[in-house]
Structure formats: structure tokens, C-alpha cells
Amino acid sequence: MTAAHALLVAAGAAVGAPARMLVGHWARRRLGNGAPTGTLVVNVAGSLVLGALVGGGAEPGWLALVGTGFCGAFTTFSSLALEIWDAMEDERPLDAVRTVGLSLVLGLTAAALGYVVAGDL
Secondary structure, eight states, X not given: OOHHHHHHHHHHHHHHXXXXXXXXXXXXXXXXXXXXXXXXXXXHHHHHHXXXXXXXXXXXXXXXXXXXXXXXXXXXXXXXXXXXXXXXXTTOHHHHXXXXXXXXXXXXXXXXXXXXXXXXX
16 A cells, blocks of 8 residues: 555545435435434445445555545444444344344345446446
8 A cells, every 4th residue: 555545545534424424314314213224325335336346447546545435434334333232232133133134135235236237337
């Protein structure tokens, strides 16, 4: 990794973090106030973008800017883990399992879709 790549990561993260906040709030307003709604939307969208980058054979600079920087700040595993933890502590194990299942299925599907579509372009 070069210093230029580190700057690209920082630039991508500077856009990704506020985008996560805005998209998360938008998703909760539009799709319901359930705790994992915003996290699920940003993680699935980020998976789609990462799949497209890799499927499209993105250059290292683009991977640093968009993959590591933007998607790294846009997506969130820590919020997902907290939401699962909260569901378990509130004795809502079905919600916890549903959150894990939806995150895995939708995230992997989005990544595969992005990979295939970008690879065909």
C-alpha cells in the first residue's frame, strides 16, 4: 500500500460514513423503525458495490477509494452485532436469527449479483 492509497481510503471513508448515517435514517423512515432496517440496507448496498468492484476487475486505486474507504465506512458489522445482541438480551431470539439470516442471504446475494453484472459489462 502506498501513501496515495491511504489518502484514497481516507477520502472514500469521508464520504462513506455520512452516507451510512443518511441512508440508515432514510431506510428506517421508509421501511419501518425496526432496529436492523438501516443496518441491513447499508450492508446489502455495500455488498452489491463490493461485488461489482471485484467482478468488474477494479484497479487497486478504485479498490482503495471505493472498496476499503467508502464501503468500509458505509457498511457496519459492529451495528449488526449490537442489534443481534440487543435482540438476544430482550429475549427475542427469533428476531436475532432473522437478522442474521437476512444479512447473510441478502448480503451474499447482492455481492454475487454485483459481481456477475459488473463482470458482464
